[in-house]
Amino acid sequence: MAITLANIGIAVRDIEEAISFFTDLGLVLAGRDTISGDWADTAVGLDGNRARIAVLDVPDGHGQLELFEYLHPQAIETEPTLPNEVGMHRVAFAVDDIDEALAIAATHDCYPLRGVANYADIYKLAYVRGPSGIIVMLAQELHRGSDTPAA
Structure with a gap:
């Protein structure tokens, strides 16, 4: 079975702020959309899922970052992760x-x-x-x- 990394997804509280940060560092905005519907509910596992998304390309062509700002259900604020916490950080x-x-x-x-x-x-x-x-x-x-x- 072949496998490649498609993208890294990160939930953000302000998508415009995040887009600005990452594009200033050199990533390239490839597209944006607002997603919702049964397919999104099923894929994400949240009923009534609605989010603004933006996909940013890494200039060398080897990866993408997908940013998403939840509109519904409301995003849950958490403390920022620490470098030694288990999970993606x-x-x-x-x-x-x-x-x-x-x-x-x-x-x-x-x-x-x-x-x-x-x-x-x-x-x-x-x-x-x-x-x-x-x-x-x-x-x-x-x-x-x-x-x-x-x-």
Whole structure:
């Protein structure tokens, strides 16, 4: 059986804020819609499901982020996840310039949880608390040799 990753879905409280954040980082808005109906109720498992969605492409063509803002049933606010909580808690992006990426994030009032780390002189990386509390990892590869595959 062949399998590929279609997208990562993230519920957000303000879809416009999330779209702005991720497009400023370099993702490309591929489309948006408002979904509802029996098919959506069945797929998601919520009666009366209605949500605004936006699909953003990763520029290298290897993935999509699907953002959704629930209109019904009302979104449930929770505390932002912590890095050590079980379950999905972050989305990660490789960037060419982590300082530039962090400056873009800062224009959205999104800052590193603790700072920029150096992992064995291979990566500089930081966890940023993005819109709706999403943890976004930004990683810049430091030294890429000719025989080192891309991340």
